[in-house]
Amino acid sequence: MIPIIALIGQSNVGKSSLFNLLTKSKNSLISKSHQTTRDINYGYFLIKNNQFCIADTAGISFFRKEEKKNIIQTESYKKTKIAIQKSNFIIFIVDAYIGITKLDYFILKKIRKSNKPFILLINKIDRTNLNDKIIDFYNFGIKNICKISVLHRIGINKFLKKIHLFWKKLNFSKLNNIPLIKKKNNxxxxxxxxxxxxxxxxxxxxxxxxxxxxxxxxxxxxxxxxxxxxxxxxxxxxxxxxxxxxxxxxxxxxxxxxxxxxxxxxxxxxxxxxxxxxxxxxxxxxxxxxxxxxxxxxxxxxxxxxxxxxxxxxxxxxxxxxxxxxxxxxxxxxxxxxxxxxxxxxxxxxxxxxxxxxxxxLSTFSSSYLTKIVNQAVMQHPLSMGATGKIIRLKYAHCVNKNPILIIIHGTRTQYISLTYKKYLMHFLQQALHIPNTPIQIYFKNNINPYISKNNNTNY
Known part of the structure; x- marks a missing residue:
């Protein structure tokens, strides 16, 4: 079992930004608008070769009578409570620029009711003249406090060390030795x-x-x-x-x-x-x-x-x-x-x-077999000469990629092959190779005559 960390806080405190930073991804949408995140988004990150699972959650808000009518907000809150229940410990994120709000006290009350260990994370400390507002957060009476700025990457290393030490105190080291559900035969x-x-x-x-x-x-x-x-x-x-x-x-x-x-x-x-x-x-x-x-x-x-x-x-x-x-x-x-x-x-x-x-x-095909099928397709429906008046020849084909299947067909003057004929070849190959449900990508490549340059450079 891998320790699960839930990011909890009100809207726009930086939960999704921190999630993307830790997981090194862009899986969570980031916006200035409220309630951008609605569902639980899970990701993974490493600290000193120890793997952690992190859950990004929807911002919590007061449930007034008019807000209860909002189905999405109600469901988002339910999902956040599920994330708290499933988590091993919680990171309670607050906004240093806004300071303490009644909503923060409401969220803190919910976290304490869960009886889960948690860390208070004060975000957006890069703003100037915030000392008074930051000091106010110590009135919560929380021992484990960390100050960071996700936007400017301030205090991130100290924060990760804090998580690691917090994790050690909670005796999760034995649990973390079990790898993330990966079966070789799957x-x-x-x-x-x-x-x-x-x-x-x-x-x-x-x-x-x-x-x-x-x-x-x-x-x-x-x-x-x-x-x-x-x-x-x-x-x-x-x-x-x-x-x-x-x-x-x-x-x-x-x-x-x-x-x-x-x-x-x-x-x-x-x-x-x-x-x-x-x-x-x-x-x-x-x-x-x-x-x-x-x-x-x-x-x-x-x-x-x-x-x-x-x-x-x-x-x-x-x-x-x-x-x-x-x-x-x-x-x-x-x-x-x-x-x-x-x-x-x-x-x-x-x-x-x-x-x-x-x-x-995931099907594999030999070059000889593919070339034979391409020749059959040309026999059934010959290539037109087009405006050039010269014959277009397809010489051999081979598969270079699977899922999606990419086939390269070598020939002469292949740049003059029409899109219609290319589609015809794709459908013909699908039927002949017995892969009707899988699209085939075809790339044409011209064969270069090695003697052309030599003849051009020869002096008689």
Whole structure:
């Protein structure tokens, strides 16, 4: 077991900034707006070869009557309490610039009720003339106090030493010798769920995990951070990543929304399989087609989930399905699965499809076999000469990468091969190699004649 540290405090005290600094990542969104973090975000960092798990949590606020109506805020607070319960010790972060507030006393009361050991961390000490405000924090009567500035990296080394000494006092050294759940025999498949807002991405992941890991609500844009959680079944570890809902640029009302969406697309690169979630009740919109087009351009293996299938009447399902399939007719060899996240219908198909695509994406092919298939494709549909009037020849092919599969085809005058013919080759290779669910990236390379330069330089 690895010690779990929970970062607790009100909004905008620097919890997410500290989390990103310690984990050396940009997993937590940072913004000046309140309640940027809504869910628990877990990460790992090392101090003297000792591993720690750190949990970034939502900022705590007073629950007035009008605030209780806010579902997201209520759920965020519940998640923060879960993080406190699961943690081995707590880092209570306060803002030196603001000073002590009634909210800090409220949070401190909650932390003390948990009976968990904790450290008081005073952040933003880089501001001038703050001595009086910093001294006020000593009125809390807390022994373990540390002062830092995350922004200017002041006091970070002292803070890490403080954590290490605090950890030693709590006798966690024996627990920390056990490595982070890693089994050599386990297959690790990284899956990213992407789609518009309110299509059910978070609900699908919660149902797969069999508990409410991610906050869900009917409010668009509930998920902001990319939340990752693991699920292990039969020695296969499924690393599931939930992303922020994608909305059009003209509907992005804040910089935070822009960053969330940009992060959703950036995280795709680090996953093996992409699952595009579409609301079957609404149908395939222009935004869905835009998302699919971007995933195709990335060259990642993907399949489509039509969620909320339970909302469609039985007598209309065939008609709706034909309309959706017609809208997606430009996609070839991509699985489309109908599910209901609410009633957990069709979920076995999800994991089955993930295993099929992952197995296909790791396939290996010899150069001779690939060259033979390329020649068959050319025989069935010969290359046109084009404007040059010269013959384009494809000589041999070889695979240079897996997941995604990248095939290099060598030949002459390959720069004149049209995009249409390239797509034809991709689909032909998918069928011939028996990997219909996995996209293939093709790169053409011209063979250089070594005698051309010599002939040009020869004097007769």
């Amino acid at each position: 297959i690790k498949i990284k899956i990213c769920f992407i789609g518009k807002t309110n299509v059910g991405k978070s609900t699908i992941i919660n149902k797969l995990l069999n508990y409410n890991r991610i906050i869900t609500s009917s409010i668009p844009g509930t998920t902001r951070d990319s939340i990752t959680e693991s699920l292990t079944i039969n020695n296969i570890e499924y690393v599931l990543t939930d992303t922020a809902g994608i909305i059009k640029k003209n509907k992005q009302h804040s910089f935070l929304e822009y960053i969330s969406i940009k992060k959703s697309f950036n995280i795709i690169k680090f996953n093996h399989i992409i699952v595009i979630v579409i609301d079957a009740y609404i149908g395939v919109c222009a935004q869905d087609l835009s998302i699919i087009n971007k995933i195709i351009n990335f060259g990642c293996p993907f399949f489509i989930l039509l969620n909320k299938w339970d909302l469609i009447a039985l007598d209309k399902k065939k008609i709706i399905k034909s309309i959706i399939y017609n809208r997606l007719r430009f996609i070839k060899n991509v699985a489309i699965i109908t599910i209901s996240a609410l009633y957990k219908i069709g979920f076995k198909k999800i994991l089955k499809q993930i295993k099929i695509i992952y197995k296909e994406s």
